[in-house]
Amino acid sequence: MKKIILLATLCLTQLTHAVIFEVTDICEDRPMLKEDIQVFQSTTVGHLTKYTFDSYSVPYIGDEMEMHSILNTPFARDAIQFLAPNTVRVYGWCFEINGMVSSLPTYQSLVSPHSKSHIRWFFGYAERQADRWVEYCKPAYEMKDGFMCLQKK
Numbered sequence: 001m002k003k004i005i006l007l008a009t010l011c012l013t014q015l016t017h018a019v020i021f022e023v024t025d026i027c028e029d030r031p032m033l034k035e036d037i038q039v040f041q042s043t044t045v046g047h048l049t050k051y052t053f054d055s056y057s058v059p060y061i062g063d064e065m066e067m068h069s070i071l072n073t074p075f076a077r078d079a080i081q082f083l084a085p086n087t088v089r090v091y092g093w094c095f096e097i098n099g100m101v102s103s104l105p106t107y108q109s110l111v112s113p114h115s116k117s118h119i120r121w122f123f124g125y126a127e128r129q130a131d132r133w134v135e136y137c138k139p140a141y142e143m144k145d146g147f148m149c150l151q152k153k
Contacts, residue, residue, distance in 0.1 A: 027149035046106030094137035
């Protein structure tokens with residue numbers, strides 16, 4: 001019986017991959033959290049994020065559908081920057097899977113145990129100029145003197 005359990009464990013280990021889960025600093029392109037998380041069945045980015053944050057006691061406001069704040073970052077009205085009468089930047093958390101920003105929300109973005117994945121959360125912004133969105137999920141850390149980084153100091 002022990003041989004069967006050992007064999008089954010070895011087979012399962014070979015069939016699953018650890019997901020690299022990362023949250024970057026809001027003002028620098030460096031991880032504030034980076035962990036390898038074992039995934040044994042298909043799950044969503046939202047579920048994996050909530051599980052990871054709960055497991056590592058990471059403060060957040062959100063759920064499996066969306067993240068409003070991670071590590072006590074500002075959100076809602078506190079995360080809006082008015083640049084000109086018709087130009088605004090709205091800051092919030094974005095995620096990418098294997099280096100690509102997902103076009104799907106967290107509850108629809110799937111992570112498989114059968115492939116290696118790197119999920120990376122970063123603080124970004126969307127910019128609206130003259131009734132048109134011109135940027136989406138641009139990393140805030142690319143602006144060294146950015147609005148949120150000035151507030152952080």
